[in-house]
Amino acid sequence: MKKLIYITLILTFFACQPTKSPEKSVPQLSEDFQEIEDAYYVYTIGDWGRNGEDGQQELADMMGIAARKIEPEFIIATGDNFYPNGVASVQDPLWQSSYEEVYSAHSLNVDWYVVLGNHDYRGNPQAEVDYTNISRRWNMPSRYFHKDITTDDGASIRLVFIDTSPLNDEYYHEEKYKDKVIGQDTTAQLQWMDSLLAEKFDWKIVVGHHPLYSGGKRIDDQNFVRPHLEPRFEKFGVHAYLAGHEHDLQHIKPADKVTHHFISGAGSEVRPTGMLESSLFAESIQGFLSTAITKDSLYFEFVSYEGNRLYQFSQKK
Template sequence: MKFRYLFLIIIAFVSCQPIAEQKTTEGKAVKVSSDFHEIEDAYHFYTIGDWGRNGEYKQKELADMMDLAGRKIEPEFIVSTGDNFYPNGVASTQDPYWVSSFENIYSGHTLFCPWYVVLGNHDYRGNYQAQIDYSNISQRWNMPAQYYFKDIETDDGAIIRFVFIDTSPLNDEYYQETKYVKVHDQDTTAQLAWMDEVLDVEVDWKIVVGHHPLYTGGKRVEDQMWVRTHIEKLLTKHKVHLYLAGHEHDLQHIKNDQLPTHHIISGAGSEVRETGMMEHSVFAKAIQGFVASSITQDSIYNQYVDVDGNVIYAHTVKKK
């Protein structure tokens, strides 16, 4: 009899363990690396960008890996750094792309958490207002305005302010391109004044999310970084800890040692392209992947996970 009880206890224990391996439809085993580990008592979120391609370019495979990773470290929410729908955004809240590029792709149960989203330049080619309005339809899609902020309090008492911005109107060259004519409708002075106001607060961590990076070693390494000219002084003034971006189809970590902000590019949600290093680069790789961040009172631990479940890079941001 005692062996029966022991057997039941073992079964119960095993069934409660997070599942970190599954098989594809072809029967191939897929699992998250054992290097992917949880920080005790941390608050977790994932960051992904440049993903909306109907599941192509390994978008679906990465989505499944994110769900698998979520069974090991469940995210409280997911940040999207923009270019949510290629090539030209969506036409309306009823556009089929909502189903084919989002709902049916990120269908794993650990991904049914809040998504906090910003607009990318490709989203500006369509009806960007529809992405705002979809917040009233979807339980998980959150974009209440073109720019907004959200405060989070962690279990260990840390206060985090996330500031989500709209960077396309801050890219000066777009005002010369017909496909981005909708940037003319935006009041960039008002957005910058708003940023200055909402970042002027005493919290443990300040994280800004925008589509365009301020630094890159990728495809646009030689380009004028217009968004940097507009917002870097605000990030420095208010000692912003992290700036999360996409636009470059890769994964990067960049840190100018003379400035307070760590720059993380997570734009490898589907199609990737060749990347590289620049003066302030710490890490760069062109592979489909996402960034998992774990925040405590004292640190932010960032793990870069590729489509095969490997932790290809990790770093810690310490509070100064």
């Protein structure tokens, strides 16, 4: 009898032990993603803030893996940072659930330079500016700003970060935007942009939320931002424009224009995309843009959340 009780106790003990769940497989970064010697690296994502959902966390994890292999000097965010309606204040819980706790890899603890998107305008845009004074890595000193860089190999770079929602003429007739954009001085912003772009740099890159061209969801829509920006890009020789808004990855280069257009808006939810006559690449998958800058070249790579190099392009000066 005692032997039976003893066996029963042993079986009960082992039956109550927690079962070990299978180890989660770690995605592998493609071996094609190789560092270019002496290049200055920047990563770009857009349209991302969804509490880690819709692939946001998976892409953030892959960015962390990529950044351990090739460290970016900083990360650019092309807007729509918090869905669906921006943030209410600098204490909004979305700061933690959609940003700090998602991009938590040590390798992503670098400076982030951020622009506003239309969804950010549905909330409190000024709170995203003010968060600059709270976060060590979040940088949005004003609604539009610039950053100048001189790389180790002597390349001079001017990055111009703009606020495109007030430049979108249709927003002045939409209830959810008109009261927010009407108070912005677009003339002052455009004059400021002209003064910056008129100066000589090896590379001039502009960052905004709304694309000037797209083969994505808005392929047939009238583009209200392009008339404000493209003449300036042409006049001052802007080499690349980085945007979001479309939830996909695209590279577009109109044959008769100077500027290359890159859409990196696949930070979380993605939508079907397509090609224009001037499209060089388009894909609907969560991913980010890696840009390597040297004195003579810009190298662009789209990398998926699975670690695959989707596309590579080299732009010579």
